[in-house]
Amino acid sequence: MMKKLALHWKILIALILAFSIGLWANFSTETSTEKPAWFENLHYFSNFVGSLFLNALKMVVIPLVMTSIICGVAKIGEDKDFGRLGIKTLLFYSLTGLLAVIVGLLCVNLIEPGHVDADLRERMLAGQTSMESGKMERAFQHADGGLKGILEIFQRMIPQNLFKAAVEGQLLGLIFFSLLFGFFVARLPKKLNESQTAFWEGLNTAILSITNFVISFAPYGVFGLVTPTLMMVGIETIFVMGTFASTVLLGLAIHSFMVLPLLLHFLGKISFFKHFQALSPALLTAFSTASSSATLPVTLDCITKRAGVSKKIASFTLPLGATMNMDGTALFECVVVVFLAQLFGVEMTWVTQSTVVVMALLTSIGVAGIPSASLVAIIVILHAVGFSEATISIGVGVVFVVDRILDMTRTAVNVLGDSCAAAIIGKSEGETGYYANPRG
Numbered sequence: 001m002m003k004k005l006a007l008h009w010k011i012l013i014a015l016i017l018a019f020s021i022g023l024w025a026n027f028s029t030e031t032s033t034e035k036p037a038w039f040e041n042l043h044y045f046s047n048f049v050g051s052l053f054l055n056a057l058k059m060v061v062i063p064l065v066m067t068s069i070i071c072g073v074a075k076i077g078e079d080k081d082f083g084r085l086g087i088k089t090l091l092f093y094s095l096t097g098l099l100a101v102i103v104g105l106l107c108v109n110l111i112e113p114g115h116v117d118a119d120l121r122e123r124m125l126a127g128q129t130s131m132e133s134g135k136m137e138r139a140f141q142h143a144d145g146g147l148k149g150i151l152e153i154f155q156r157m158i159p160q161n162l163f164k165a166a167v168e169g170q171l172l173g174l175i176f177f178s179l180l181f182g183f184f185v186a187r188l189p190k191k192l193n194e195s196q197t198a199f200w201e202g203l204n205t206a207i208l209s210i211t212n213f214v215i216s217f218a219p220y221g222v223f224g225l226v227t228p229t230l231m232m233v234g235i236e237t238i239f240v241m242g243t244f245a246s247t248v249l250l251g252l253a254i255h256s257f258m259v260l261p262l263l264l265h266f267l268g269k270i271s272f273f274k275h276f277q278a279l280s281p282a283l284l285t286a287f288s289t290a291s292s293s294a295t296l297p298v299t300l301d302c303i304t305k306r307a308g309v310s311k312k313i314a315s316f317t318l319p320l321g322a323t324m325n326m327d328g329t330a331l332f333e334c335v336v337v338v339f340l341a342q343l344f345g346v347e348m349t350w351v352t353q354s355t356v357v358v359m360a361l362l363t364s365i366g367v368a369g370i371p372s373a374s375l376v377a378i379i380v381i382l383h384a385v386g387f388s389e390a391t392i393s394i395g396v397g398v399v400f401v402v403d404r405i406l407d408m409t410r411t412a413v414n415v416l417g418d419s420c421a422a423a424i425i426g427k428s429e430g431e432t433g434y435y436a437n438p439r440g
């Protein structure tokens, strides 16, 4: 029975179980000062399962990002249109990313989901760690470190040592190298080019299969990741997180159903409805896997077969987009950082908020298209705007409670953004005959 269920249903069941068990464990031990042994064991083992899953995801990030970019660029790099297409793609990605971030900032500043009463805030934070009072203020002493953080990101774009960048998970550096590598693979003599392309494509396909295999364990992973958090935070956090989650979802909805349709209409004379219909299998896959990279084969299939965009445009824009263009992620990162600042009672000046905008745009480029990847970017941004280590781990823990469902949604928005880019860029290159066969 369980075997026949689609992955997204299994994940939903795992989430419901995690919520029920986690909250029940929290509720039934709320008054006890010392937690019973079953509580400790449940916490330990679910945590163990969760970290196995996270480790497995982290394991595939680097080869996945590198091979998909190398393959995408190597395919188009020999074309004389490479420069023009590249510039168009990057401009479009920057534009949609910027619009997404602005929508996110507006929503979080208007709704203010982090402004909770002092008592609840204390209890939420006490659930995360045993932080002494007074440490919180000290945590923000270096709240002006934003500019340095951004410059460091640019610095990391050109890694001194490729292997060090890989070991440290510096994705931006690896992306930069992969772009260069793909570009020059395309310029190799025919024989070498063929063997290189075949090699990287084989590697990419194998890595995508590993990713899919890892994602098939997502229900267990989700259970393992969410249960211990809920055991520690309890029901009140969920209420606070409810407003936060609604803020993110509202922002994502505005971006998907207002901003992107307007862009499709004005820049490509494309009907959003037809586009959405053609892309629906990819959007559902993105929603259920919470991974743009794992969705990439489906996105490519939909955009070429159902939407009618050429392979040339699709294979350049989509693999790049799956790693570099993440509208939903950028929006989410912005909302999270401002939300946490509100929660911790930190004033966010417009200068700091602009830093967040730039950082969200830059880090969403570096985030891999895998589940929960943006939490890493959030850590980078929080560091850059001056949050201390301790505050960061509390903040990320708080956000993690609702991360899965938001991840599913923002990934679908990420994929939608990539597919809009492919369709609009295709149109601008003179392609016609889109959406003739949306059900095919």
Ligand code: ASP
Pocket: 290, 291, 292, 293, 326, 328, 329, 367, 368, 369, 370, 371, 372, 373, 374, 375, 407, 410, 411, 414
């Ligand atoms: N899961 C997202 C994606 O694959 C990345 C993230 O925001 O965590 O697009």
